[in-house]
Amino acid sequence: MAENTIVVYTSDQGFFLGDHGWFDKRLMYEQSLGMPLVIRWPAEITAGTRCQEMIINVDFAATFLDMCGLDPDVALPHQQGRSFRVLLRGTDVPDWPSAVYYRYWEHDDPEHHAPAHYGVRSEDFKYIVYYNDGLGTPGSSERVLPTEYELFDLRRDPAELHNVVDDPDYAAVRLELEAELGRLQDKYADQPYQGPQTPRLHWST
Numbered sequence: 001m002a003e004n005t006i007v008v009y010t011s012d013q014g015f016f017l018g019d020h021g022w023f024d025k026r027l028m029y030e031q032s033l034g035m036p037l038v039i040r041w042p043a044e045i046t047a048g049t050r051c052q053e054m055i056i057n058v059d060f061a062a063t064f065l066d067m068c069g070l071d072p073d074v075a076l077p078h079q080q081g082r083s084f085r086v087l088l089r090g091t092d093v094p095d096w097p098s099a100v101y102y103r104y105w106e107h108d109d110p111e112h113h114a115p116a117h118y119g120v121r122s123e124d125f126k127y128i129v130y131y132n133d134g135l136g137t138p139g140s141s142e143r144v145l146p147t148e149y150e151l152f153d154l155r156r157d158p159a160e161l162h163n164v165v166d167d168p169d170y171a172a173v174r175l176e177l178e179a180e181l182g183r184l185q186d187k188y189a190d191q192p193y194q195g196p197q198t199p200r201l202h203w204s205t
Contacts, residue, residue: 007040026114051087054100101184107134108141120181126152127177131193
């Protein structure tokens with residue numbers, strides 16, 4: 001039983017402990033973006049294996065279904081994730097995504113005041129768009145603030161202290177990340193922000 005039982009440890013996103021002047025989580029900085037994930041499955045995963053590829057939490061369901069012998073696309077036809085089971089075996093997957101998408105909706109709520117934003121993180125860079133509009137989501141402020149942008153070179157600035165979004169040396173990088181951001185938004189059917197005229201979201205309980 002021990003050899004064939006899958007044990008998974010994970011949690012919510014990380015917390016800021018004063019990093020960037022913040023507590024709690026929600027923002028796309030590294031302290032909050034990462035999630036721990038440890039899996040024990042001796043029948044298939046070699047002890048001590050480390051997966052270096054980027055995965056996101058929407059990949060979890062597809063992976064666990066795959067581990068149970070189910071086709072994720074059949075069992076959950078509308079799920080957006082991809083099974084990373086083959087990565088845990090140490091198999092190289094040439095077309096595995098090289099960037100991940102993130103979005104936070106609840107703009108400027110009374111307790112956390114985190115701005116609504118989305119962005120893309122590649123292995124070496126991170127591009128964030130703070131569109132600062134609650135779009136009618138529950139708990140969001142009705143204040144609409146000017147859009148702001150951040151770009152970080154994670155190789156040279158792993159602490160994300162130097163915003164290079166307007167640095168001419170990074171103009172090509174910014175264009176590349178903007179294109180990747182658009183591609184990922186298309187993939188996940190997530191509409192990019194186009195200003196106050198962006199359709200409000202309607203939520204039901």
